[in-house]
């Protein structure tokens with residue numbers, strides 16, 4: 001048995017025989033040839049490729065739906081593009097060379113041009129063009145590709161990478177999961193795996209070298225573990241885990257379209273955390289009431305330079321449109337600490353987590369902040385929007401940020417009177433100074449959202465990235481609970497609502513306490529939404545409130561755990 005660790009791209013456990021998808025490395029050389037013959041070959045190969053893409057599109061429509069299938073309209077467009085074809089023909093004619101070489105050189109020029117563009121949409125077109133060019137070149141050279149649609153037994157696909165056309169052909173009935181050498185959480189194949197709801201682990205570096213035909217592979221999409229030829233004991237353990245996950249998922253489906261209410265009828269919101277507009281699919285599939293945290297910094301981290309207003313507007317608008325009237329709360333740039341940018345040098349700092357980051361940086365570099373605010377406010381035209389500022393430590397910081405926001409809002413409103421008139425402007429409570437003083441912050445903020453990941457690190461003075469002090473991550477520590485209680489009470493006194501978007505909101509052990517403290521909104525990873533809704537439906541909020549009073553007087557986390565057990569929620 002061999003174990004590999006990769007990036008968890010799509011949840012779930014899959015065990016099956018390997019299907020190795022081999023990408024043929026093409027070494028296309030320039031050859032002398034008759035131009036007429038090569039042009040005929042080029043035309044027939046383009047025609048054949050378009051027919052193939054039409055077929056792939058029909059399969060994608062069936063397997064994935066119209067949105068994902070639309071990528072193949074773009075492929076058909078590229079394959080039929082007359083100007084690319086003209087350039088290839090011109091090269092064949094002037095150089096008297098082979099069609100494969102001419103197409104390869106012209107497409108490479110376009111691919112690098114697209115890859116260097118600022119616009120995210122255009123950058124993505126580079127992948128489409130690569131996919132199409134490869135298909136046409138294979139047809140010119142008469143190379144047969146492995147036909148993924150003909151797979152008729154249960155397999156796990158192992159590949160260096162999967163292109164969009166390959167991923168969309170996967171039939172869930174037989175393809176139980178996939179594992180690749182390259183790729184990450186936001187790569188195209190990861191996004192499609194999540195849409196298909198098949199487990200996937202990417203970025204395994206050497207999986208294609210480590211497996212051979214006939215091997216059995218087990219992948220755990222939740223943890224990123226991949227086992228090649230697992231032992232019988234491990235197989236048994238994983239199969240059991242798999243059965244339980246499937247049975248539980250099916251049972252929870254009954255809660256997808258229900259309201260989020262406690263046993264005694266108190267209404268709460270259960271929302272999802274997202275890092276990109278694609279993640280909205282998961283929130284909706286799991287019946288999320290809203291997006292409680294859109295971490296906008298991923299857009300910045302994935303860019304080669306500061307994302308433009310248009311790029312941001314496109315991304316925020318897409319998320320809002322996809323939510324179809326359900327609220328999306330966008331958090332403004334939370335950069336610094338462990339989140340760095342390729343194109344910006346942070347000043348050297350002794351303690352980056354306590355340093356120049358998030359709202360501090362945005363208030364200092366207001367042009368960056370204003371660009372983002374403009375993009376967010378403009379996107380409000382398409383639905384229900386909330387905006388919140390991260391890492392607020394003082395009332396003055398919030399007031400300053402809101403003042404800038406108000407001014408930008410007025411400017412954008414002049415340009416487009418259709419933008420929303422009901423944008424809520426809130427703040428994250430991640431620093432103890434904000435937690436203890438929430439009531440006063442709420443004179444200015446429309447809502448607060450508690451970021452327990454940071455609140456915990458600043459309250460316990462324990463770096464969240466340092467495993468030597470990770471024992472201090474104690475969401476059930478009475479001091480932390482007291483701090484959260486103060487925050488919720490402070491906001492409620494000021495008549496404002498309180499959410500939580502740190503990991504604690506989706507932690508089933510903590511949920512009864514949060515219900516008891518009167519938390520209004522729970523925002524978590526999409527895969528926890530249904531479990532949380534089902535659990536909350538069994539909690540009596542009054543009984544939970546009683547429990548909170550007992551918990552805040554406990555000595556430590558262990559005692560809190562015992563009190564929780566006693567209440568048996």
Ligand code: PEP
Nearest residue numbers: 430451452453454501502
């Ligand atoms: C938090 O700190 O709890 C939070 C939600 O923000 P992040 O994890 O992105 O710092």
Ligand code: MG
Nearest residue numbers: 430451453454
């Ligand atoms: Mg945080």
